[in-house]
Every structure is written in C-alpha cells, then in structure tokens.
Amino acid sequence: MVIGYVAVEKLNGKFIGGLLVVDGRGIPQEFKYTEPIVPNELQRILYGKSLDVFLKTEIIAATLVKKLEKAVDFIFTKDLELLEVDQRIVFLSERREEIREVRKISEEEYLVPYKEGALRIIGKVSLDKLKKLSELLDEGLDIFEPFERLERALEYLCSGT
Template sequence: MPKFYGQSLKKDLFIGYLYVSSQSDKDIYTGAAMVTDLRGIPVEFKYVDPIRPSKLEKVLYGNALEAYLKEELILQNLIKSIEKKPEVLICQDPSLIGPARSLLKTYVISIERYAGSPLESRGAFERLPDGESLLLQAEEVGPPIRVHFGFSFQETEIEAVLHILEKAACYMDLLEPFQRIIKALDVVIEES
C-alpha cells in the first residue's frame, strides 16, 4: 500500500464539492459547487437558480427530463463557472462522475461514510470487488470512507486522489461541506 512519503502538497490545493438537488415534492431542481482549501474554508461558491420545469417541458422531455436538467443545465453551468479549478471534485451523486469528469478534466469521485470496521492505520486503503471503489482510512479513528471513482481506476489516480483526501482529512471532515451546500441551497430556494 502506498504511503505517499516525499510528496508535498501545493499551498493552493483545492477540493471541489458538487451537489445537484431535485426536490420532487416542490418540483424544483438546483445545484451548487463549492471549492475549498484543505482546511474546508470556501474559496469559491457557485449555484444555479432553482429550475421549475413547466408542464410542457415535462411532456416534451418525458423520462429524460431529470437527466437533462441535472447534467446539461445544472452540472454544465456549474462546472463552466468554477474559476478555482480543484484537484479533486467530489460529487454527492455518483451518476454525475462521468459527465463532470469529461467537463472538468480532473479527478472526479464520490465519497460516503462506510459502516464497516476501521482499516489498520490512517492512509490505508482496500479495493472493493466492484473495481470502481475502495475504502480509505482517512482519519486516525472511526470508520473508513468509501471512495467511488465511477470506472476502473489506475494506480496513479489512486495515489493522487487518496493523497489529497488524506491530507484534507487532517484538517476537516471530508463530507461536512455538503451540509453547508445543502443549507445554502435551502436559502437560495427560500429567497427565489
């Protein structure tokens, strides 16, 4: 297992968070991207105003409406608007990894808490049978996180992504920025 010794992080290393939301009860779609430094301090925040599809759009787009709204309207606009390009973009929705990766040309992953036992030490990782995910012990204590790449990954991608996540986990909870984004989008929807 790689230990990442001798690698240094750039001072201007950024992690991006992408959140796309559909509130079917309110018929609202929106999304936001937040770029943070390694401490979780925001350096950029972009959002898409809430979108409420009309009855005609629902009929014309049919089952493709949600994919169109999420991928073409929200995702593309957010990624094009990001000025501080992150080294890693973390999507809350694994289905957006491929489209985001093709637009951003950087590492794009999703992460989630894993309910299993901790791995042997901080920085340890274990490949999962699906070939697209692995477990990372990002913090000294507690359960590992599941890192999903969305495709079969290369060893160099593993090293780069895990190194960044491990370093950021020293200063912040890697999933906490999504909570801030959700609250910010609630404010945006409330004010629209």
C-alpha cells in the first residue's frame, strides 16, 4: 500500500505545503513541497477572511496533488478544508471509542479499529481499501507518524527562507 500525506501550515505568517508519500513500512517514496508564500497587504484586503482557505486549497494543496508522480491508495490530511481539493484526499483523526470492525457512519465517514480506539475517516473511500488499511493497522502501522515528519520538514523549509 502506498500512502500520501498532505499538510499546509501557516508558520510565522508564511504558508507552506508538503506532500509526503510512503510505502506500507513508512519509507519515503516521494516528497513535494511549495516555497513559502507570504500574502501581501493588497491580497489580504481583497481576499479578506477567504485568503487562508484559498491559499491552502486552490494554490498549495491543489498544486501538490497535481504534481504527484506515484499512484497512491490514500492521501491523508488532518485538515478538513483540504477534502475539497481532490477526491483522493481523506481526513483522518483519532477517536477514543473502541471498535472491533470497520463501521460506516455515513456516506463518506467511517470508523476503523486503531490501537485502543478508532480512526475516524472522512472521504470517498472504498470498503476494499478500508479493509486493506485495517490490515496494515493490525500489523502495527503508525498512521500518524508520517504527519510528524512532514510537519518537521515544512518547519525546516520555512525556517531557511
């Protein structure tokens, strides 16, 4: 299984995004990132409150996903706003509720057994892919750890500019 992780961060007034692709063992297969973007005053005035969402979704995340070279089974995010960018993007969060099997909550929301609780998954996902993911989780995959690496990489890239 090949999994992508996409994140967009706002660090010190700069927006930066990254996409890390790993295999089922967590080994990096691909990494893309954007240069830090600093909106100017006119952009802040014209876009108002919509500036952050516009930069995160249409400028940064959409660009990263478009440049993706590897075929991925999932692209995970911890940001619900990024779901609109591409139907392959899936929101992940951890729940304390303990479950024993994949549970469908709604059309695009599922709970999957994970450690002592559950993973909440929102997005367009087939049951086959959820079962494959569940098997990887049973084998000990730490599904959130690549997010930590991606976030550290973005902080590193943003600090050098």
